[in-house]
Amino acid sequence: MTSLSLSQRRFRRIRPNWLAVAALLPMGLVALPLIYVTVRTLQTGLAGSVAELFRGRTAELLVNTITLATGVMVLSALIGLSVAWCVERTDLPGRRAWRVLAGLPLAVPAFVSSYAWASIDVAFQNLAGAIFILALSSYPLVYLPVAAALRSTDPGCEDVARSLGHGPWRSFTHALLPQLLPALGGGALLVLTHMFAEFGALALLRVQTFTTAIFESYELQFDSASAALQSVVLMLLCIPAAWAEMRLRGRRRVSRSGRGSARIAQPLRLRRATWPVLGAFGALGFLSLGVPLITLAWWLAHGSSAGTGMAQLWPAVRGTLSLATSGALLTSALAIPLVLLSVRHRGPLAQFAERLPYIVHGLPGVVVALALVYLSIRLAPALYQGVAVLLAAYAILYLPLAQSSLRASVELVPPQLEPVARSLGRRPFMVFLTVILPNIAPGIGAALALMMLEIVRELTATLMLAPTGTVTLATEVWMYTVDAEYAAAAPFAALLVLVSIVPVWIFTRRMLYQAP
Incomplete structure (x- = not known):
C-alpha cells in the first residue's frame, strides 16, 4: 500500500x-480575446480610451447591461428556488411530472422565446419585457442544480431546527438555505454570465446593452475602436462573475448527519395552498413554454410571409x-x-x-x-x-x-x-x-x-x-x-426547438427523475 x-x-x-x-x-x-482587447486598447491610446469609456453612451450601456443581468438573475433565482422547493419538499400533485416539465424551457432558445413574445405585441420590446422573458427562459439554470441539491441534502438539520422551536420559514432560512447556497449561487451566477453574453434575444426586444452595441459598431464601422473598448468594459463585468461561478462550482458539497444516511425528507403538506400552487405552476409552464410553442404554431399556419x-x-x-x-x-x-x-x-x-x-x-x-x-x-x-x-x-x-x-x-x-x-x-x-x-x-x-x-x-x-x-x-x-417576417421564421424556429427538446428532456430526467 x-x-x-x-x-x-x-x-x-x-x-x-x-x-x-x-x-x-x-x-x-x-x-486570443484577451490579446485582442489588450492590443486594440493600446492602439487607441490612453486619451482615446478614456474619452470612449467615459462618454454618456458607455454609461447608458453599462446601466442597461447591469440592470438587465441583475434583474434576470434575481428573478430566475426566485423562480428556480421556489419551483425546486415545491417539487422536492411538498406533496404537490403530479410532482414527478413537474420535476421534468420545469426544466423543459431550456429547450426553447432565448432568442426564439423573444421572437415569439415580440411577435405578439411591441409592448414586450423594452427592458422590463426583456427581464421578464429572459427570466422565464433562464430559471431552469437555477432550478436544476437547486432541485438536485434538495434531493441530496440530509433533512436532519431541518429536524434539529424544528426541535428547537423554529417554524417552517426559520427552519428553511437557517437550516436548509445555507446548504443550498452553493447550488443556488452557482446557478444564479451562470444566469448572470449568460445575460452579459446575450445578443439575439436583446436585439429582437430592442434593448441596448454592450453586446448589441458591439455588434452594431462592428457592422457600421468594421472592427472599430469603439467596439473594442466596449468589449473591455464587458470583460471587466464578466470576469468576476465567471470567477465566482467557478469557485462556487468547486465548493459544491452535500453533507449528511450520519455516514451512509439516505433518509428522505417527508413532504410538507400544502393543504389549502395546493390549488394556488398548482395554478402558479400552470401559469409558469404556459408563459415559459406554452406561449412560445403556441406562437410558433400560429405563425406556421398564418401570416403573409408563411412559406417564404x-x-x-x-x-x-x-x-x-x-x-x-x-x-x-x-x-x-x-x-x-x-x-x-x-x-x-x-x-x-x-x-x-x-x-x-x-x-x-x-x-x-x-x-x-x-x-x-x-x-x-x-x-x-x-x-x-x-x-x-x-x-x-x-x-x-x-x-x-x-x-x-x-x-x-x-x-x-x-x-x-x-x-x-x-x-x-x-x-x-x-x-x-x-x-x-x-x-x-x-x-x-x-x-x-x-x-x-x-x-x-x-x-x-x-x-x-x-x-x-x-x-x-x-x-x-x-x-x-x-x-x-415572423411566419417565414417559424419553420426554422420550430426545428430549433425540436432539435433541442430531446437532449434537454433526457438530461433533466437523468439529473432529477428519481422517485422518492
Whole structure:
C-alpha cells in the first residue's frame, strides 16, 4: 500500500510532454480575446480610451447591461428556488411530472422565446419585457442544480431546527438555505454570465446593452475602436462573475448527519395552498413554454410571409448539423488535455489550464468573433471567413462546458492504472490511447451531446464568422425576424426547438427523475 501511494505521488509530479503541448493549444486559443482587447486598447491610446469609456453612451450601456443581468438573475433565482422547493419538499400533485416539465424551457432558445413574445405585441420590446422573458427562459439554470441539491441534502438539520422551536420559514432560512447556497449561487451566477453574453434575444426586444452595441459598431464601422473598448468594459463585468461561478462550482458539497444516511425528507403538506400552487405552476409552464410553442404554431399556419424561404430549410438543417458536429468534436478534443492536466497533475500550468477557459466563459460570442476577425485578417488572411475560424470561436465559447462534462469521468478513473501501464513498458501517449480514453468515453459522449446542443443554438459568432453562403437554423430565424417576417421564421424556429427538446428532456430526467 505504501509503495502504491508513493508511485501515485511520483506519477502526479511527472507530467507527460505530449500532455503539456496538447494543453497549450486550447489555452492559446482561449487567450486570443484577451490579446485582442489588450492590443486594440493600446492602439487607441490612453486619451482615446478614456474619452470612449467615459462618454454618456458607455454609461447608458453599462446601466442597461447591469440592470438587465441583475434583474434576470434575481428573478430566475426566485423562480428556480421556489419551483425546486415545491417539487422536492411538498406533496404537490403530479410532482414527478413537474420535476421534468420545469426544466423543459431550456429547450426553447432565448432568442426564439423573444421572437415569439415580440411577435405578439411591441409592448414586450423594452427592458422590463426583456427581464421578464429572459427570466422565464433562464430559471431552469437555477432550478436544476437547486432541485438536485434538495434531493441530496440530509433533512436532519431541518429536524434539529424544528426541535428547537423554529417554524417552517426559520427552519428553511437557517437550516436548509445555507446548504443550498452553493447550488443556488452557482446557478444564479451562470444566469448572470449568460445575460452579459446575450445578443439575439436583446436585439429582437430592442434593448441596448454592450453586446448589441458591439455588434452594431462592428457592422457600421468594421472592427472599430469603439467596439473594442466596449468589449473591455464587458470583460471587466464578466470576469468576476465567471470567477465566482467557478469557485462556487468547486465548493459544491452535500453533507449528511450520519455516514451512509439516505433518509428522505417527508413532504410538507400544502393543504389549502395546493390549488394556488398548482395554478402558479400552470401559469409558469404556459408563459415559459406554452406561449412560445403556441406562437410558433400560429405563425406556421398564418401570416403573409408563411412559406417564404422554405427552399433554405434543408440547407439550414445541413449547415446546422455539420457545424455542430465539427464544433463539438473539436471542442471536446481540446478539452481532454485540459481536464487531464488539471485533474492528474499539480502546478501553475495545471491551475492555469483549469481556470483560463472559465475566465473567458462570460464573454459573448460577439467579442470572441471580433477578436478572431481582427487577428485572422492581420495574422492569417487565408483563414478569414473560413470554417476553421468559426470552429475556433465555438471552442473558445464552450470549452468550460466540455471541461465540466469530462471532469467527472476523468476523476472516476483510478490514478494507479497509468503507472501500472507505464511499468509494463507503454509510452505515456499509448497509455492515454489504450487505458484512459476508453475509460472516459461516457464523459466524451456527454460532452459531445452538450456541445452539439449549444452550437445548434449559437447565433452571434455564426452571424459574424460563417463563410459566405453558409446558413443555419439560428441565422435564418434571425434574418427573418429582424425584418418582421415572423411566419417565414417559424419553420426554422420550430426545428430549433425540436432539435433541442430531446437532449434537454433526457438530461433533466437523468439529473432529477428519481422517485422518492
